[in-house]
Amino acid sequence: MKDDGPLLKRTRAFALSVIRLVELLPSGRTTDVLGRQLLRSATSVGANYRSACRAKSKADFINKLAIVEEEADECSYWLGLMADAKLVQADVTANLAIEADEITAMVVASIRSTRRGLHMGYSALRTPNSALSSVSSTRGVTLIELMMTLVIGSIAFFAVAVPFVAERSFSASGRRQTEAQRDAQLALRAMARVARQSTSYAIAAGGAQITFSAPGGGSPSCFRGGPSFGNQLQRYSAACGTGSAAILIDGNRSRVTSLAMISITGNLVRAQVQVTHQNQRTETLATNLFLRNAPATGGSGDNSNNQQDGQNGPNDQNGNNNNNNNNNNGP
Numbered sequence: 001m002k003d004d005g006p007l008l009k010r011t012r013a014f015a016l017s018v019i020r021l022v023e024l025l026p027s028g029r030t031t032d033v034l035g036r037q038l039l040r041s042a043t044s045v046g047a048n049y050r051s052a053c054r055a056k057s058k059a060d061f062i063n064k065l066a067i068v069e070e071e072a073d074e075c076s077y078w079l080g081l082m083a084d085a086k087l088v089q090a091d092v093t094a095n096l097a098i099e100a101d102e103i104t105a106m107v108v109a110s111i112r113s114t115r116r117g118l119h120m121g122y123s124a125l126r127t128p129n130s131a132l133s134s135v136s137s138t139r140g141v142t143l144i145e146l147m148m149t150l151v152i153g154s155i156a157f158f159a160v161a162v163p164f165v166a167e168r169s170f171s172a173s174g175r176r177q178t179e180a181q182r183d184a185q186l187a188l189r190a191m192a193r194v195a196r197q198s199t200s201y202a203i204a205a206g207g208a209q210i211t212f213s214a215p216g217g218g219s220p221s222c223f224r225g226g227p228s229f230g231n232q233l234q235r236y237s238a239a240c241g242t243g244s245a246a247i248l249i250d251g252n253r254s255r256v257t258s259l260a261m262i263s264i265t266g267n268l269v270r271a272q273v274q275v276t277h278q279n280q281r282t283e284t285l286a287t288n289l290f291l292r293n294a295p296a297t298g299g300s301g302d303n304s305n306n307q308q309d310g311q312n313g314p315n316d317q318n319g320n321n322n323n324n325n326n327n328n329n330g331p
Contacts, residue, residue, distance in 0.1 A: 007106060008053060011046035011068075014099055018042035018075070021088070021096065031087055038078040044071040045103065062114050069107045075100040080193060090197040090293075091218060098237075101190050102246060108182065180277035183254040184285040187225075187233045190248060191271055194221045195289035201269055203261045209240055210261040210269065215293050223248075224259070225273065231255035233273065253278055267294035 019042075022035040045068055052064035079093040079100065191210075195201070198212035198221070209224035222240035225233035225248075232251035236242060249256050258274035272286040 007103075008046070008049060010099075011049045011103060014075075014096070014103065015043045015046045017096055017099075021092065025088065030085070034078060034082055034085075034087065038075060038082070041071045041074040041078060045075065049107075058114055058117065062111055065107050065111050065114075069104055069111070072100050072104040072107065076104070076189075076193070080196075083197065084292075090215065094194075094197055097193055098190070098246075101186065101193070105186055105248065108186075112179065177277070177283060180254060180275045180283040181285065183249050183277070184273050184275045184283060187223075187248040187273060188271060188285060188287050190235060191223055192287060192289055194223075195269065196292050198291050199293045199295075200266070201263075201289075201291065201294075203263055203269075204240075207260045207262065210271075211240060212291075225249065225256040226259045227257065229256075231257065233259065249275060255279070257282065258284075264288070267291040 018038060022039045025031040025035050048064055048067045048071060052061055052068060055061035055064055076097050079097040082088050083090045083093045083097075194212050197215065199215050200213045202211045202213075203209065204211070205224060205226075205228065208226040208228060209222065211220050211222045213220050219238050222236040222238070223233065224236075224240055225231075230251045231249075232247055233249035233256045234245040235248055236245050255276045256273060257276050258272070260270075260272045262270040262272070264270055267290060269289040269291075270286065271289050272284065274282060274284045276282045
């Protein structure tokens, strides 16, 4: 497989940044364990991607990229855990966590494009011709015998082709559903990570845009998406529209048809995103974004027990999430 230079350099730079972070960790039992876990995952990202670039086949390339995806996602987990445990300052791990998410998204996109190439390589079905080859005699073939042979061949062809086409259609529908869910999960996970480190938020554009304030007067982070923004889901490491945006959902194969940010309390926001994959399969996912650094607000009880990092299934209509402790599988 061809060596992808930019991503290879990026995974190496990510590993070096994590090495420097681990070297600065204070000595202790917890930091030693978490530091080793993070260091192992971060260095494995670059090593396995380098191995994938030298894969012997497309199938081998996809298998090795799957390992890269898992290791990059695991880095996000360890970085978030360190920040939540206050072993290091949140702003130290924030940029590394964002980089890990973006590497994960790029690897997932590479896996999908390679799989599409494999499907295009399948050869088309051919009409069975064994009946034609068996019809031979010294007197030749009559018109009736030829017509019967064609009928038998057509029946055999449809007997094989119809189940095959139906299976391919069902499989394609399942892939579209899975990819739409995956895109929405990655986007919501990035929002949740930024929200946990923020002190306040501001919703605009009719709920299609939210800006999080960083602690200590740092740069804000902005997310926006939907038809008004090219059906993309964009992330700015500054005020919305300032500088270049990281594209979490590209608006081409996967399109954001709706992004709704609903304010619940001063430190709790309901985020719901609706994604259509290839304009054929629509998935709706929602989660609660909890601002751990925001001042406590009244009216909702202890919001730390109401955080829902998980994903509600398609078309979630549960309107009482603030009073229930929902800890479903998060995006």
